[in-house]
Amino acid sequence: MGRSGAEPEASSVARAAVVALVLLAAMLSPCCCCASAARVGGVGRRRERRLQLHPVILIPGAGGNQLEARLTEEYSPSSFACRVWPVVRGRGGWFRLWFDLSVVVAPLTRCFADRMTLHYDRAADDYRNTPGVETRVSDFGSTSTLRYLDPNLKLLTGYMNVLASTLEKEAGYEEGFDLFGAPYDFRYGLAGPGHPSRVGSAFLQRLRKLVESACAANGGRPAILVAHSLGGLYALQLLARSPPAWRAEHVRRLVTLSAPWGGSVQEMLTFASGNTLGVPFVDASLIRDEQRSAESNLWLLPAPRVFGNTTLVESRYHNRSYSAKNMTQFLRDIGFAEGVEPYRERIRPLVEALPxxxxxxxxxxxxxxxTVESLVYGEEGFEAGPEKVVYGDGDGTVNLASLVGPIKAWSGSPEQVVEVVELPKVSHSGILNDKNALDQILRVIDAINLNATSPSIHRSSQDVLYK
Known part of the structure; x- marks a missing residue:
């Protein structure tokens, strides 16, 4: 797929719509029945152990959220395809924006990207949607939006349902009683002190109220926050921005899965060349600008305090190398100068310290x-993609240095308890459906509910950092 500006003819669009509908029908989750069946087995165990269970709140990673959108009269379609797709009742109808398989149909990829794009408003010092595009995250508090795709499709958006179903079937949890989901608009992020974050801050407020209501509905027992990937960063900010008394009363433990505490080198590949996230038939160049616009992606760039002066990207075209400490130069050289100010003013202060x-x-x-450890671009520049990719240790998405970052930052504090569970050969998304990983998560949660620590599943910070 290229970047042709010519609009497709109506017949082509119609065929594309039919293909998309067929794909969507094939992809809609058959897992609802599986979840219901699992719930039947879990209810008895919940009734037997209900006084022992701390409520669990699942906070997904970026891809594990479901995002809906609707178009207003202010929306300006960039092509005929965008004018007629999706087919909804009236212009104000809601439709699924993320994740929707119409993105794999070339004429509709640009529509998807246009509608997902965020814009930094310098005057307001905050991010907003594309004009005419309204978005929402539905069913906050429910786990249903976390499990709307078949996990066998091996897309990140389908993995969270495996964890939710496992907690129901194996640990006796019940959705809506002591098991809750906290989806969010993953495109937005948070900012350092003194900078507004309307959407991100609103999510933290909703998450705080969900934690409080979950505790109140379960005899005052504090909640277990189980957060995957980007969700771990949000969970940390919720805790860091809450008074100690609130934390002690409402949160028993934070359990993070593949949290990118110090960002990821792969994010630099996303900014430079685009990233299809494993979705087939999608031209990365068509979605690159949209991915650059996401505030959360700036949040996930390699943090200077973790990666230091290590060379992460080289460009022979620019005769320059880039580390986490000259990220603003990298953003300029890839052609994303508009990202420099929000990164420098909003994001850099946020990631300089890990509370x-x-x-x-x-x-x-x-x-x-x-896991991508460094990238080398040749004489043709960033548009051509990397000539060489060097890999190192990690989970396939996040580098090991970033995964164990909190150990270095927190292990010296006598008041901060930190435990690490290493899962060899388990990937960033696989941590949500790998049997061994699920067993470990269950054991961690069982240990918390039993107010005990199982030495067979925990490793000390010394084991991880200096093995």
């Missing part, structure tokens, strides 16, 4: 999976 969560933390991390 202690103030509650016990268990970090589960995948290791031993090839």
């Amino acid at each position: 202690e969560p103030g509650v016990p933390v268990t970090c589960l991390v995948g290791t031993g999976v090839d």
Whole structure:
């Protein structure tokens, strides 16, 4: 697929729509029945153990959220395809924006990208949607939006349902009683002190109220926050921005899965060349600008305090190398100068320090999976993609240095409990459906509910950092 500006004819669009509908029908989750069946088995165990269970709140990673949109009269379609797709009742009808398989149909990829794009408003010092595009995250508090795709499709958006179903079937949890989901608009992020974050801050407020209501509905027992990937960063900010008394009363433990505490080198590949996230038939160049616009992607760039002066990207065209400490130069050279100000003013202060969560933390991390460690671009520049990719240790998405970052930052604090569970050969998304990983998550949660620590599943920070 290229970047042709010519609009497709109506017949082509119609055929594309039919293909998309067929794909969507094939992809709609058959897992609802599986979840219901699992719930039947879990209810009895819940009734037997209900006084022992701390409520669990699942906070997904970026891809594990469902995002809906509707178009207003202010929306200006960039092509005929965008004018007629999707087919909804009236112009104000809601439709699924993320994740929707119409993105794999070339004429509709640009529509998807246009509608997903965020814009930084310098005057307001905050991000907003594309004009005419309204978005929402539905069913907050429910886990249903976390499990709307078949996990056998091996897309990140389908993996969270495996964890939710496992907690129901194996641990006796019940959705809406002691198991809750906290989806969010993953395109937005948070900012350092003094900078507004309307959408991100609103999510933290909703998450705080969900934690409080979950505790109140379960005899005052504090909640277990189980957060995957980007969700771990949000969970940390919730805790860091809450008073110690609130944390002690409402949060028993933070359990993170593949949390990118110090960002990821792969994010530099996303900014430079685009990233299809494993979705087939999608031209990365068509979605690159949209991915650059996401505030959360700036949040996930390699943090200077973790990666230091290590060379992460080289460009022979620019005769320059880039580390986490000259990220603004990297953003300029890839042609994204508009990202420099928000990164420097909003994001850099946010990632320069990693605040202690103030509650016990268990970090589960995948290791031993090839992970992008450095990139080399040739004479044709960033548009041509990297000529060489060097891999190192990590979970396939997040580098090991970033995964164990909190250990270096927090292990010296006598008041901060940090435990690490290493999962060899478990990938960033696989941590949500790998049997061994699920077993470990269950054991961690069982240990918390039993107010005990199982030495067979925990490793000390010394084991991880200096093995």
